[in-house]
Amino acid sequence: MKNEQDEKNAALLSAAMRAIRLDRRLRTSEVARALDMPLRTYEHFEAGRGKMTYDKIVRFAQATNSDPVAILLTIPLKSPEFALRCADNKLxxxxxxxxxxxxxxxxxxxxxxxxxxxxxxxxxxxxxxxxxxxxxxxxxxxxxxxxxxxxxxxxxxxxxxxxxxx
Incomplete structure:
Protein backbone atom coordinates (compact mmCIF):
# COMPACT_ATOMS: atom_id res chain seq x y z
CA MET A 1 0.00 0.00 0.00
CA LYS A 2 1.31 3.43 -0.97
CA ASN A 3 1.76 6.16 1.60
CA GLU A 4 0.66 9.73 0.91
CA GLN A 5 4.02 10.81 -0.55
CA ASP A 6 4.16 7.77 -2.82
CA GLU A 7 0.68 8.63 -4.09
CA LYS A 8 1.74 12.23 -4.81
CA ASN A 9 4.82 10.98 -6.67
CA ALA A 10 2.76 8.47 -8.66
CA ALA A 11 0.30 11.25 -9.57
CA LEU A 12 3.17 13.43 -10.86
CA LEU A 13 4.59 10.59 -12.98
CA SER A 14 1.11 9.71 -14.19
CA ALA A 15 0.41 13.29 -15.28
CA ALA A 16 3.75 13.46 -17.09
CA MET A 17 3.24 10.19 -18.97
CA ARG A 18 -0.34 11.02 -19.90
CA ALA A 19 0.68 14.47 -21.18
CA ILE A 20 3.44 12.93 -23.30
CA ARG A 21 1.16 10.22 -24.68
CA LEU A 22 -1.51 12.77 -25.58
CA ASP A 23 1.07 15.11 -27.11
CA ARG A 24 2.28 12.21 -29.26
CA ARG A 25 -1.34 11.52 -30.23
CA LEU A 26 -1.06 7.92 -29.09
CA ARG A 27 -3.89 5.81 -27.73
CA THR A 28 -3.39 3.80 -24.56
CA SER A 29 -3.72 0.63 -26.64
CA GLU A 30 -0.81 1.70 -28.88
CA VAL A 31 1.49 2.36 -25.94
CA ALA A 32 0.38 -0.84 -24.19
CA ARG A 33 1.22 -2.81 -27.34
CA ALA A 34 4.64 -1.10 -27.63
CA LEU A 35 5.36 -1.98 -23.99
CA ASP A 36 4.06 -5.53 -24.50
CA MET A 37 1.54 -5.02 -21.68
CA PRO A 38 -2.12 -5.89 -21.50
CA LEU A 39 -4.19 -2.74 -22.05
CA ARG A 40 -5.67 -2.72 -18.54
CA THR A 41 -2.23 -3.17 -16.97
CA TYR A 42 -0.92 -0.23 -18.97
CA GLU A 43 -3.93 1.90 -18.02
CA HIS A 44 -3.23 1.17 -14.34
CA PHE A 45 0.45 1.98 -14.88
CA GLU A 46 -0.26 5.30 -16.60
CA ALA A 47 -2.81 6.19 -13.91
CA GLY A 48 -0.12 5.72 -11.27
CA ARG A 49 -1.76 2.65 -9.78
CA GLY A 50 0.62 0.12 -11.25
CA LYS A 51 4.15 -0.56 -10.09
CA MET A 52 6.46 2.23 -11.29
CA THR A 53 9.96 1.03 -12.04
CA TYR A 54 12.87 2.68 -13.80
CA ASP A 55 12.72 -0.01 -16.49
CA LYS A 56 9.03 0.65 -17.20
CA ILE A 57 9.61 4.41 -17.40
CA VAL A 58 12.51 3.87 -19.82
CA ARG A 59 10.37 1.56 -21.95
CA PHE A 60 7.55 4.14 -21.93
CA ALA A 61 10.04 6.82 -23.02
CA GLN A 62 11.29 4.61 -25.84
CA ALA A 63 7.74 3.89 -26.98
CA THR A 64 6.85 7.61 -26.96
CA ASN A 65 10.24 8.95 -28.07
CA SER A 66 10.54 11.03 -24.92
CA ASP A 67 13.12 11.68 -22.18
CA PRO A 68 13.07 9.11 -19.35
CA VAL A 69 15.30 11.20 -17.09
CA ALA A 70 12.98 14.21 -17.45
CA ILE A 71 10.03 11.97 -16.56
CA LEU A 72 11.80 10.91 -13.37
CA LEU A 73 12.61 14.53 -12.52
CA THR A 74 8.92 15.39 -12.41
CA ILE A 75 9.02 14.17 -8.81
CA PRO A 76 11.72 16.44 -7.33
CA LEU A 77 10.70 19.36 -9.58
CA LYS A 78 6.99 18.76 -8.89
CA SER A 79 6.35 19.55 -12.55
CA PRO A 80 4.84 17.01 -14.96
CA GLU A 81 5.08 19.77 -17.59
CA PHE A 82 8.88 19.54 -17.39
CA ALA A 83 8.83 16.01 -18.82
CA LEU A 84 6.67 17.15 -21.74
CA ARG A 85 8.88 20.20 -22.36
CA CYS A 86 11.96 17.94 -22.57
CA ALA A 87 10.32 15.16 -24.59
CA ASP A 88 11.61 16.33 -27.98
CA ASN A 89 15.02 17.79 -27.15
CA LYS A 90 15.97 15.15 -24.54
CA LEU A 91 17.46 17.86 -22.30
Missing amino acids: MTILTIALGELNEELGNDIEFIEPGTLIGVFTRVVKDLTNHVANRDLFAETWLNEKSSKVDGARPAGARNWRFKP
Missing part, protein backbone atom coordinates in the same frame (compact mmCIF):
# COMPACT_ATOMS: atom_id res chain seq x y z
CA MET A 92 17.88 15.71 -19.22
CA THR A 93 19.21 12.67 -21.07
CA ILE A 94 21.83 14.92 -22.69
CA LEU A 95 22.72 16.43 -19.31
CA THR A 96 22.95 12.97 -17.77
CA ILE A 97 25.31 11.83 -20.54
CA ALA A 98 27.47 14.93 -20.00
CA LEU A 99 27.57 14.29 -16.25
CA GLY A 100 28.49 10.67 -16.93
CA GLU A 101 31.40 11.87 -19.06
CA LEU A 102 32.46 14.20 -16.23
CA ASN A 103 32.34 11.25 -13.85
CA GLU A 104 34.48 9.15 -16.20
CA GLU A 105 36.95 11.99 -16.75
CA LEU A 106 37.36 13.10 -13.14
CA GLY A 107 36.41 10.01 -11.17
CA ASN A 108 37.08 10.60 -7.47
CA ASP A 109 38.32 14.13 -8.23
CA ILE A 110 34.70 15.25 -8.67
CA GLU A 111 34.69 15.82 -4.92
CA PHE A 112 37.16 18.69 -5.43
CA ILE A 113 34.65 20.73 -7.44
CA GLU A 114 33.38 23.30 -4.97
CA PRO A 115 29.67 24.11 -4.69
CA GLY A 116 30.32 27.76 -5.62
CA THR A 117 31.94 26.64 -8.87
CA LEU A 118 29.00 24.37 -9.67
CA ILE A 119 26.48 27.11 -8.91
CA GLY A 120 28.39 29.56 -11.13
CA VAL A 121 28.75 27.12 -14.02
CA PHE A 122 25.13 26.00 -14.00
CA THR A 123 23.84 29.55 -13.54
CA ARG A 124 25.80 30.60 -16.65
CA VAL A 125 24.46 27.63 -18.62
CA VAL A 126 20.88 28.51 -17.65
CA LYS A 127 21.42 32.16 -18.66
CA ASP A 128 23.07 31.14 -21.94
CA LEU A 129 20.21 28.78 -22.84
CA THR A 130 17.61 31.38 -21.86
CA ASN A 131 19.35 34.00 -24.02
CA HIS A 132 19.65 31.52 -26.89
CA VAL A 133 15.91 30.89 -26.89
CA ALA A 134 15.06 34.59 -26.55
CA ASN A 135 17.41 35.58 -29.39
CA ARG A 136 16.19 32.80 -31.63
CA ASP A 137 12.61 33.93 -31.19
CA LEU A 138 13.54 37.57 -31.80
CA PHE A 139 15.46 36.64 -34.94
CA ALA A 140 12.47 34.82 -36.45
CA GLU A 141 10.03 37.60 -35.55
CA THR A 142 12.35 40.31 -36.94
CA TRP A 143 12.95 38.33 -40.12
CA LEU A 144 9.21 37.81 -40.67
CA ASN A 145 8.46 41.48 -40.05
CA GLU A 146 11.11 42.55 -42.56
CA LYS A 147 10.27 39.98 -45.24
CA SER A 148 6.46 39.74 -45.01
CA SER A 149 6.02 42.74 -47.30
CA LYS A 150 7.46 40.63 -50.13
CA VAL A 151 4.42 38.32 -50.10
CA ASP A 152 1.08 39.77 -51.14
CA GLY A 153 -1.36 39.50 -48.24
CA ALA A 154 1.25 38.48 -45.68
CA ARG A 155 1.11 40.24 -42.35
CA PRO A 156 3.92 40.98 -39.90
CA ALA A 157 4.55 38.31 -37.26
CA GLY A 158 2.86 40.24 -34.44
CA ALA A 159 -0.32 41.06 -36.40
CA ARG A 160 -3.57 39.75 -34.92
CA ASN A 161 -7.26 39.53 -35.84
CA TRP A 162 -6.39 38.11 -39.22
CA ARG A 163 -9.33 36.18 -40.59
CA PHE A 164 -10.58 35.35 -44.02
CA LYS A 165 -13.72 37.32 -44.83
CA PRO A 166 -15.63 36.31 -47.96
Whole structure:
Protein backbone atom coordinates (compact mmCIF):
# COMPACT_ATOMS: atom_id res chain seq x y z
CA MET A 1 0.00 0.00 0.00
CA LYS A 2 1.31 3.43 -0.97
CA ASN A 3 1.76 6.16 1.60
CA GLU A 4 0.66 9.73 0.91
CA GLN A 5 4.02 10.81 -0.55
CA ASP A 6 4.16 7.77 -2.82
CA GLU A 7 0.68 8.63 -4.09
CA LYS A 8 1.74 12.23 -4.81
CA ASN A 9 4.82 10.98 -6.67
CA ALA A 10 2.76 8.47 -8.66
CA ALA A 11 0.30 11.25 -9.57
CA LEU A 12 3.17 13.43 -10.86
CA LEU A 13 4.59 10.59 -12.98
CA SER A 14 1.11 9.71 -14.19
CA ALA A 15 0.41 13.29 -15.28
CA ALA A 16 3.75 13.46 -17.09
CA MET A 17 3.24 10.19 -18.97
CA ARG A 18 -0.34 11.02 -19.90
CA ALA A 19 0.68 14.47 -21.18
CA ILE A 20 3.44 12.93 -23.30
CA ARG A 21 1.16 10.22 -24.68
CA LEU A 22 -1.51 12.77 -25.58
CA ASP A 23 1.07 15.11 -27.11
CA ARG A 24 2.28 12.21 -29.26
CA ARG A 25 -1.34 11.52 -30.23
CA LEU A 26 -1.06 7.92 -29.09
CA ARG A 27 -3.89 5.81 -27.73
CA THR A 28 -3.39 3.80 -24.56
CA SER A 29 -3.72 0.63 -26.64
CA GLU A 30 -0.81 1.70 -28.88
CA VAL A 31 1.49 2.36 -25.94
CA ALA A 32 0.38 -0.84 -24.19
CA ARG A 33 1.22 -2.81 -27.34
CA ALA A 34 4.64 -1.10 -27.63
CA LEU A 35 5.36 -1.98 -23.99
CA ASP A 36 4.06 -5.53 -24.50
CA MET A 37 1.54 -5.02 -21.68
CA PRO A 38 -2.12 -5.89 -21.50
CA LEU A 39 -4.19 -2.74 -22.05
CA ARG A 40 -5.67 -2.72 -18.54
CA THR A 41 -2.23 -3.17 -16.97
CA TYR A 42 -0.92 -0.23 -18.97
CA GLU A 43 -3.93 1.90 -18.02
CA HIS A 44 -3.23 1.17 -14.34
CA PHE A 45 0.45 1.98 -14.88
CA GLU A 46 -0.26 5.30 -16.60
CA ALA A 47 -2.81 6.19 -13.91
CA GLY A 48 -0.12 5.72 -11.27
CA ARG A 49 -1.76 2.65 -9.78
CA GLY A 50 0.62 0.12 -11.25
CA LYS A 51 4.15 -0.56 -10.09
CA MET A 52 6.46 2.23 -11.29
CA THR A 53 9.96 1.03 -12.04
CA TYR A 54 12.87 2.68 -13.80
CA ASP A 55 12.72 -0.01 -16.49
CA LYS A 56 9.03 0.65 -17.20
CA ILE A 57 9.61 4.41 -17.40
CA VAL A 58 12.51 3.87 -19.82
CA ARG A 59 10.37 1.56 -21.95
CA PHE A 60 7.55 4.14 -21.93
CA ALA A 61 10.04 6.82 -23.02
CA GLN A 62 11.29 4.61 -25.84
CA ALA A 63 7.74 3.89 -26.98
CA THR A 64 6.85 7.61 -26.96
CA ASN A 65 10.24 8.95 -28.07
CA SER A 66 10.54 11.03 -24.92
CA ASP A 67 13.12 11.68 -22.18
CA PRO A 68 13.07 9.11 -19.35
CA VAL A 69 15.30 11.20 -17.09
CA ALA A 70 12.98 14.21 -17.45
CA ILE A 71 10.03 11.97 -16.56
CA LEU A 72 11.80 10.91 -13.37
CA LEU A 73 12.61 14.53 -12.52
CA THR A 74 8.92 15.39 -12.41
CA ILE A 75 9.02 14.17 -8.81
CA PRO A 76 11.72 16.44 -7.33
CA LEU A 77 10.70 19.36 -9.58
CA LYS A 78 6.99 18.76 -8.89
CA SER A 79 6.35 19.55 -12.55
CA PRO A 80 4.84 17.01 -14.96
CA GLU A 81 5.08 19.77 -17.59
CA PHE A 82 8.88 19.54 -17.39
CA ALA A 83 8.83 16.01 -18.82
CA LEU A 84 6.67 17.15 -21.74
CA ARG A 85 8.88 20.20 -22.36
CA CYS A 86 11.96 17.94 -22.57
CA ALA A 87 10.32 15.16 -24.59
CA ASP A 88 11.61 16.33 -27.98
CA ASN A 89 15.02 17.79 -27.15
CA LYS A 90 15.97 15.15 -24.54
CA LEU A 91 17.46 17.86 -22.30
CA MET A 92 17.88 15.71 -19.22
CA THR A 93 19.21 12.67 -21.07
CA ILE A 94 21.83 14.92 -22.69
CA LEU A 95 22.72 16.43 -19.31
CA THR A 96 22.95 12.97 -17.77
CA ILE A 97 25.31 11.83 -20.54
CA ALA A 98 27.47 14.93 -20.00
CA LEU A 99 27.57 14.29 -16.25
CA GLY A 100 28.49 10.67 -16.93
CA GLU A 101 31.40 11.87 -19.06
CA LEU A 102 32.46 14.20 -16.23
CA ASN A 103 32.34 11.25 -13.85
CA GLU A 104 34.48 9.15 -16.20
CA GLU A 105 36.95 11.99 -16.75
CA LEU A 106 37.36 13.10 -13.14
CA GLY A 107 36.41 10.01 -11.17
CA ASN A 108 37.08 10.60 -7.47
CA ASP A 109 38.32 14.13 -8.23
CA ILE A 110 34.70 15.25 -8.67
CA GLU A 111 34.69 15.82 -4.92
CA PHE A 112 37.16 18.69 -5.43
CA ILE A 113 34.65 20.73 -7.44
CA GLU A 114 33.38 23.30 -4.97
CA PRO A 115 29.67 24.11 -4.69
CA GLY A 116 30.32 27.76 -5.62
CA THR A 117 31.94 26.64 -8.87
CA LEU A 118 29.00 24.37 -9.67
CA ILE A 119 26.48 27.11 -8.91
CA GLY A 120 28.39 29.56 -11.13
CA VAL A 121 28.75 27.12 -14.02
CA PHE A 122 25.13 26.00 -14.00
CA THR A 123 23.84 29.55 -13.54
CA ARG A 124 25.80 30.60 -16.65
CA VAL A 125 24.46 27.63 -18.62
CA VAL A 126 20.88 28.51 -17.65
CA LYS A 127 21.42 32.16 -18.66
CA ASP A 128 23.07 31.14 -21.94
CA LEU A 129 20.21 28.78 -22.84
CA THR A 130 17.61 31.38 -21.86
CA ASN A 131 19.35 34.00 -24.02
CA HIS A 132 19.65 31.52 -26.89
CA VAL A 133 15.91 30.89 -26.89
CA ALA A 134 15.06 34.59 -26.55
CA ASN A 135 17.41 35.58 -29.39
CA ARG A 136 16.19 32.80 -31.63
CA ASP A 137 12.61 33.93 -31.19
CA LEU A 138 13.54 37.57 -31.80
CA PHE A 139 15.46 36.64 -34.94
CA ALA A 140 12.47 34.82 -36.45
CA GLU A 141 10.03 37.60 -35.55
CA THR A 142 12.35 40.31 -36.94
CA TRP A 143 12.95 38.33 -40.12
CA LEU A 144 9.21 37.81 -40.67
CA ASN A 145 8.46 41.48 -40.05
CA GLU A 146 11.11 42.55 -42.56
CA LYS A 147 10.27 39.98 -45.24
CA SER A 148 6.46 39.74 -45.01
CA SER A 149 6.02 42.74 -47.30
CA LYS A 150 7.46 40.63 -50.13
CA VAL A 151 4.42 38.32 -50.10
CA ASP A 152 1.08 39.77 -51.14
CA GLY A 153 -1.36 39.50 -48.24
CA ALA A 154 1.25 38.48 -45.68
CA ARG A 155 1.11 40.24 -42.35
CA PRO A 156 3.92 40.98 -39.90
CA ALA A 157 4.55 38.31 -37.26
CA GLY A 158 2.86 40.24 -34.44
CA ALA A 159 -0.32 41.06 -36.40
CA ARG A 160 -3.57 39.75 -34.92
CA ASN A 161 -7.26 39.53 -35.84
CA TRP A 162 -6.39 38.11 -39.22
CA ARG A 163 -9.33 36.18 -40.59
CA PHE A 164 -10.58 35.35 -44.02
CA LYS A 165 -13.72 37.32 -44.83
CA PRO A 166 -15.63 36.31 -47.96
